[in-house]
Amino acid sequence: MTDQPIRHILSLSGGKDSTALAILMRDRIPEMEYIFCDTEQELPETYEYLDRLEVYLGKKIEKLTYEGGGFEELLQARRGFLPSAQARWCTELLKIKPFEKYVGDDICYSYIGIRADEQHRKGYISTKPNIIAQYPFIEAEINKPDVFRMLEESGLGIPKYYEWRSRSGCYFCFFQQRVEWVGLLENHPDLYEKAKKFEKENSETGERYTWAARESLNELQVPSRVATIKEEHLHRQEMLNARFKGNQTLNQVFNDDDSADEGCLICHL
Ligand code: SF4
Incomplete structure (x- = not known):
């Protein structure tokens, strides 16, 4: 002791x-x-x-x-x-x-x-x-x-x-879902632009450093892509609503996605 x-x-x-x-x-x-x-x-x-x-x-x-x-x-x-x-x-x-x-x-x-x-x-x-x-x-x-x-x-x-x-955490956190990138674009376009500047593409080797897998923020912000991301998110929410039959508490429990992966305990709790 x-x-x-x-x-x-x-x-x-x-x-x-x-x-x-x-x-x-x-x-x-x-x-x-x-x-x-x-x-x-x-x-x-x-x-x-x-x-x-x-x-x-x-x-x-x-x-x-x-x-x-x-x-x-x-x-x-x-x-x-x-x-x-x-x-x-x-x-x-x-x-x-x-x-x-x-x-x-x-x-x-x-x-x-x-x-x-x-x-x-x-x-x-x-x-x-x-x-x-x-x-x-x-x-x-x-x-x-x-x-x-x-x-x-x-x-x-x-x-x-x-x-x-x-989730909490950095505005560019790589744990965020695509619909959250859309959220950043719409709520903080300046921060979205900042996040974009960190991405790199080597046109000769084709090597890319992007925040989201297989998609740059430039590609993600194209209006048709934004619309698809929103539609997919809406569809998922509708499925959850149907699953919990309007039980808002249960819906809230399962819908904010913090159980989707481990994320980062110190950043996201
Ligand atoms: S894991 Fe944590 S420190 Fe890293 S970008 Fe996400 S919020 Fe920021």
Whole structure:
């Protein structure tokens, strides 16, 4: 046993689950430290939501950044090789490293917003032995409808980007679905243009670095392609509606797609 005091840290992503967890923990652990690993490539809605959460918590949310450079510098050092689900250097450098540096060698409980209905996502991304993961939602059997209810009751509601996107994280996140790229195009055309500039194509070798598989953002924004993407999305939603026969709660549970793949725990919870 050690006499070293244990720190309590809750890492926010700007998403619904970590926000609901902060709401739950505010009065339970007054000494909680709230942090946000800022890639500096987040959506404006995320920063706005975190500002409102800060007011609700009555406590500052520490914004942590990677000291080894910003996204563009890191991308340049990788000769334009975009991060992807297979090469997720962005998460490692811009999210995990700043978090681990902040904790240092202190023993800390790290509170993670994995819900009772998604226990398969359990598994923390830090391998440091002094960082001990805690899962209060699982212990309290809190599931997705509870999270929506907590957000509603707190007055914070859900982040505004949920109108067109199902996850928090960088505006160019490669985990987003094609319909979410369309959402970015329509809601933040400036950020869509920025994301496009990171894509590269070598006309001689035919080699392409694109955010979405097999499709560049230039190709995706063609009006006929946008229409197809929207139609396919609508069709999928109609199928879900029919499956749950208008049960909005169940529909909400299954329709925001955060169970579709692992995504990135530290970015998307
Ligand atoms: S949100 Fe996506 S792009 Fe941003 S750090 Fe996480 S995985 Fe990478």
